[in-house]
Amino acid sequence: MKVEAYVLIFVGAFFAVVCGIYWFLSYETSGTLMLLGTCFLGFVPGGYYYWWSRRMKPRPEDDPQAKREDGEGVVGAFPGSSVWPFVLGVSAASVGLSLVFGFWTAIVGFVVAASAVMGVIRESRRGGLI
């Protein structure tokens, strides 16, 4: 977990420096704000990973000498198939199109999206291959 944390902290540190330099050279707000945002984008998750890396045992994937048996057991839940991403995609597209052609497609889109969200939740509760 340490290297992962350092990668993100590197992002934060780099942009902290660049953001400071840029602000004092240019006094330009939009660029400075975007650089500042990027700096947080590095520090926030990076700090979180770092915090965890100090509180957990090294995982088998962090241990250069780990044996294959160390990775034994459940890795995670990986559904084999699900229609809901497709349905969500359809609904997102129709909501998007309403920004071009007027509001009625948004209504359809939101209804379909609601059904997809419920579908995903039910599918996850059942925890299975659908």
Add this chain to the structure above:
Amino acid sequence: MTIAVERTLPIPAEEHGPTGLLKWITSTDHKVIGKSYTITAFVFFCLAGLMAMLMRTQLASPDNNIVSLHLYNELFTMHGSLMLYLFAGPFAFGGLANYIVPLQIGAPDMAFPRLNALSYWLYAFGGLIMISGFLTTGGAADFGWVSYAPLSSATNTPGAGPDMWIVALVLTGFSAIFTGVNICATVFYLRAPGLTMFRLPIFTWNMLVTGILILIAFPVLTAALVMLWCDRHIGSHIFSVAGGGVPVLWQNLFWFFGHPEVYILALPYFGMVTDILAVFSRKPVFGYRGMVFATMSIAALSTSVWAHHMFTTGTVLLPFFSLMSYLIAVPTGIKFFNWIGTLWRGSIVFETPMLFAVGFLIVFLFGGVTGIILASPPLDFATHDTYFVVAHFHEVLFGSAVFGGFAGLYYWYPKMTGRMLRNDLGKASFWFMFVGFWLTFVPQYWLGLAGMPRRIAEYSPLSGWTLLNRISTSGAYLLFIAVFLMLVNFLLSFLKPVPAGDNPWDAHTLEWATSSPPPHHNFYWIPPVRSERPLWDHNHPEHTTIHSHMPANSVRAATSTVHSGPGVHPDHGSRSDFRGEDGDE
């Protein structure tokens, strides 16, 4: 269940869940999604290529009338948008990376399979919406792929086409963000035991950095597009002077996304090429850590150079952005040094992927050198918005996305389909492409220096640009033939398949340790990971000091005696999960 389990009867991936069209629509398997992405992106590449052929045909003679001025504007806008947003990026991070990264790290799938499928559908629908712009009365978007304010305002480019372009980019933008999250989470959490960060294949490293770069860049674009939509429709004046807005703000926002975007398009291909050069030189990557740090520095620097596209606006800090742009040359130089170091004294095999990879090196080098020219403000003032720039960005983009991308496709195609592509046809395609490429784009440097502006549909016969334009167009036709040969090659591999076997290139990373194509949830068996080249260590024990505890050939047999234990929830995959045994629900 352990990851050392070996299963005697392989189960074809198709056995799980729905089949046929329904499989392509509902699958959350990263391999199916990766293939959908690759095919879709390739289709967009072909469409954008056809648009390019039309444009080049129009430019073959002065005062030509094949397309109208307005259509030409639509064509270059859609060509650029399709190539960048719908081909080069998604082909890499949605297609090849989606398929390969989980395999390279020994994972059963991406971290969030359903999010992955959602990414694909947002991308597919976004792409459809973007090209449907051609069907509207006003035609497709025609303000260039950068959509500068105030050209993109509702008065200057009215109509549904531009709005569809905006919506399409919001959808594909979210798709990219989700994929970025997915790749980062996958690399952080699903690596095989012993596969520490500094043993990851360079391709996976580059995809991780690309994923982070996506998270930095794309939200800015999406936000800017929302503002643009508000300006066009609900009367805000963020980018219009009339209401007190600032048009150049659009350029700041856009390029804060836009320059990292070109590295989002380049870094994955750098990674593919690095792995390919190493495999076909029969050597490990030279300067592995240097490569990783170079990738990270390129990504970081690329986010602080955005205004080098805005030198001529007169509103930006020239020395800062010029210096930062020059600095990128340093890590890029390190990469070139390491690539050459990888080739150095290797036993090089010129298979098709290797040819394309070397083609990438040469083409990208020239694009990089002319990029250094453009990073100098005085030289940029002279060449900005001329064909010099068109030649430059095609060298870097075509070099990475097409030469690098085709190298990757030829390299991993056997893994993805279980079939080989024809080598001689591949080589023919390469040579057409290589010659065609230089013929198309080198004359454009001269055209640019002779003053030919970009984005013009007509020029006068008195301009003296005719000959160079003719050469450029003829080169484009060679490129067309090259892509056509490639398509023939795909077709042949389906009509008369040549089985690939698990590891046709004697490659050394984990994706080649499983079957081609891999089974559902990827692995029945993983070699022990003790270096960045686990499979090489395993296949060539004579070359390594690391000893796996048994001789190479007996590993499979020995591990196959380990049986899955009780208490594993059927739907929670372990690294060598096989659905068939768990029973179907």
